[in-house]
Amino acid sequence: MSTEKRVVVTGISVMAANGNNIDEFNENAVRGIGGIKKTTLFPTDKIRTDYFGQVNKTYIYEVQSLKDKSRLECMYEDLILQLLEDTSITPEIIGELNEKVGFSFATSVGVNDYVSGHVKGSIEKSISKSNIYKLPKKLKIKGPVFVNTSACAAGTTAIGTAYSLVNSGICDMVISGGIDPLTEFSSYGFHSLQNLSSTPCRPFDKDRDGITLGEGGALFVIESYESAQKRNAKIYCEVLGYGLGNDAYHATSPDPSGDGAYRVMTQALKQADVLPAKIDYINTHGTGTEINDSMEIKAIERLTGKCHVNSIKSQVGHCLAAAGAVEFAATVLSINNSYVYPNINLSNPINSLEEVELPSELVYKNIHYALSNSFAFAGNAASIVVGGISE
Structure with a gap:
């Protein structure tokens, strides 16, 4: 007899250039209102473009000490607040579920603030003291934790990992998703590859000329159907x-x-x-x-x-x-x-x-x-x- 569990999505939070929350994101996406604009975070005079998908919220760009919250951490905290509100759970409820709640996350340049600060001399120590490793603890998660860095496939891979944890019965619930902030590091990297678009990007257009970098993220509650039914949760879809x-x-x-x-x-x-x-x-x-x-x-x-x-x-x-x-x-x-x-x-x-x-x-x-x-x-x-x- 199969022990596989049905897997559903019971909570969503999202933040990107076209919206700071799920309602703004959806409304602007429906109306075709993009958020790509000229960035205010760093100089672009040596980069092919100054168009980026910068979130419309004031967050610190570079940390000046280990006491500062990075741009990723600020986004994470806002997304977590949205997620908990959307799904009607709390860190205390998560903590009571012990090892049955996991964490599957994706990022690629999430610790760049600390590396940059260390290189520029504004902070003495860098990645070893980064607060990024404390993200699951903010939700009192006690189960398995995965951080995926498989480049631009990482977000989807993280959600796939969450699916496997729930489908197999290892977890009843997994908080999953990904967050990446804009950085000069990634911008110069793509510039060196000569694949940044000089204008807001045009996917699938015959005259397309490259990518536009963006930032933001999304988090989800990935849960077994049985668990969702028990707590009468709102269900968005089935994975x-x-x-x-x-x-x-x-x-x-x-x-x-x-x-x-x-x-x-x-x-x-x-x-x-x-x-x-x-x-x-x-x-x-x-x-x-x-x-x-x-x-x-x-x-x-x-x-x-x-x-x-x-x-x-x-x-x-x-x-x-x-x-x-x-x-x-x-x-x-x-x-x-x-x-x-x-x-x-x-x-x-x-x-x-x-x-x-x-x-x-x-x-x-x-x-x-x-x-x-x-x-x-x-x-x-x-x-x-x-x-x-x-x-």
């Missing part, structure tokens, strides 16, 4: 399966054939026991780079029949390790509200086939099953399947 892989093609470039993307989507659907033709909507990685967008469309056309496709990066930018978490929030909200957010900045779509639709306006549609994709440097790839809740 049905995920796929992880590595196409081992290039250090920074995906396989242009789309084989790697196709494999992880297929793996996710196989675990979810969902036929490709049943997918109504795909929230893509959709970075706005020449190779990524081309290969992802190829993989989607190979995978499934007619479905709607979008990239939320056109509104919030590329949030690096947090991208998969922010985009998972967009996917879950789309299922709940029966619509697909518009692709903004899209005037000349790259594909001319009927199978894949790239809406430039809001589309009302019942979404039974959806995929959320993340593809990253070093070949890392992740895809997750979600569906509307059924009894």
Whole structure:
């Protein structure tokens, strides 16, 4: 007899350039109002662009002492407050559940504040004293803790890890997601690779010229269906399966054939026991780079029949390790509200086939099953399947 547990999402918090909370994020995404603008955090005169997806909230940019809360910690605290309010639980309730509550988190440059402060001499010690390691303790979590750093696939991978912990019965509940702040470090890195867009990014447009970096994050309560029922929790959707892989093609470039993307989507659907033709909507990685967008469309056309496709990066930018978490929030909200957010900045779509639709306006549609994709440097790839809740 199978001991696998059904896995559901019972809480969401999100913050990105187009909104500081779930209501702002959703309302602006529906209206196609992006948050990409000229950054005020650091000089951009030596970078190809000054357009970034900066959150519209005043947080410290660089810590000056170990007593300062980093930009990531400030975002985390705000997101946790939103999450607890949305799901009606408290750290005390979490603590009473002991080892049955876990933590699965993603970040890539989350400790940059401390490293930068150490290098610049404003603080004496750096990463070894960073408060980032105390994040689970703020919620009184006593169960397994994972921090994923698989580049831009990390957010989706973290949610997949949470799914496995609950599905296997190891945990009844996992707090999961990802957060990444904007930094000069990552900005100069992408500038050196010559893949920053000179304007707000245009995923899937024939005239796309690169990515726009963003910041923010999203957190979720991933829970067993049985646990959610016991506490009469609000259920957003069911997590049905995920796929992880590595196409081992290039250090920074995906396989242009789309084989790697196709494999992880297929793996996710196989675990979810969902036929490709049943997918109504795909929230893509959709970075706005020449190779990524081309290969992802190829993989989607190979995978499934007619479905709607979008990239939320056109509104919030590329949030690096947090991208998969922010985009998972967009996917879950789309299922709940029966619509697909518009692709903004899209005037000349790259594909001319009927199978894949790239809406430039809001589309009302019942979404039974959806995929959320993340593809990253070093070949890392992740895809997750979600569906509307059924009894």
